[in-house]
Amino acid sequence: MKNFAHRGFSGKYPENTMLAFQKAYEVGVDGIELDVQLTKDGELVIIHDESVDRTTDGTGYVRDYTLTELRNLDASYLYIGKTEKNLIPTFREYCEWVKDKDLITNIELKTGVFEYLGIEKQVLDLLQEYHLEEKVIISSFNHFSILRMKEMAPQLKYGLLSETWFIDAGAYVKSLDVACYHPIFRNLTPEVVKELKSHNIEINTFTVNTREDVLDLYEKGIDSVIGNFPDMVREVLEREV
DSSP: OEEEEETTTTTTSOTTSHHHHHHHHHHTOSEEEEEEEEOTTSOEEEOSSSBSTTTSSOOSBGGGSOHHHHTTSOTTGGGTTTSOOOOOOBHHHHHHHHTTSSOEEEEEEOOSSSOOTTHHHHHHHHHHHTTOGGGEEEEESOHHHHHHHHHHOTTSEEEEEEOSOOTTHHHHHHHTTOSEEEEBGGGOOHHHHHHHHHTTOEEEEEOOOSHHHHHHHHHHTOSEEEESOHHHHHHHHHHHO
């Protein structure tokens, strides 16, 4: 079972920052999960929420800020006094950092609330520029967004995100010719797992933050867990493998 760091090592460091990504890498993870959105001036940035309110010292939507304006914010707002200021990274900055590392990157297109039309092409262009096509999984809660990107680049690996109780999820994912299903882990009952496996769907689940849940998912044969504490996940898996 693979160990993916959710927004980097977000359990101990400011999420979706280069610091969190570097600390996850130092733990020895298999991959990093991150979120991509577009600024007002059309630049790709890495941040989870559609607004900057929770994780920075700013207010308002990401899409209403220019890149320069966003880079003036402190992405370590929740860690004041615990770490130095960290900036919201650009996706280009991340690609430059990860290009020579043995890491898989799970890129979530944050198109579930705002579609950010054209974001799929911009992400693809950077992946091709940095030759990362074979080292990524593209996921989104907006399955139309996945199909748009898949039409442009069918060779990439894709995953459909879900927090709902899909009936016959494996059949649905298979019908769209998508390789992976990315459900919230609590929905992975034995029956759901069996149906997904019957269609040979790769199962990568979030957000897994306890030893008990990691062990349960390992025993169910889940392909990857995405969690905030990749150091804990690694400890559990090292004992089991």
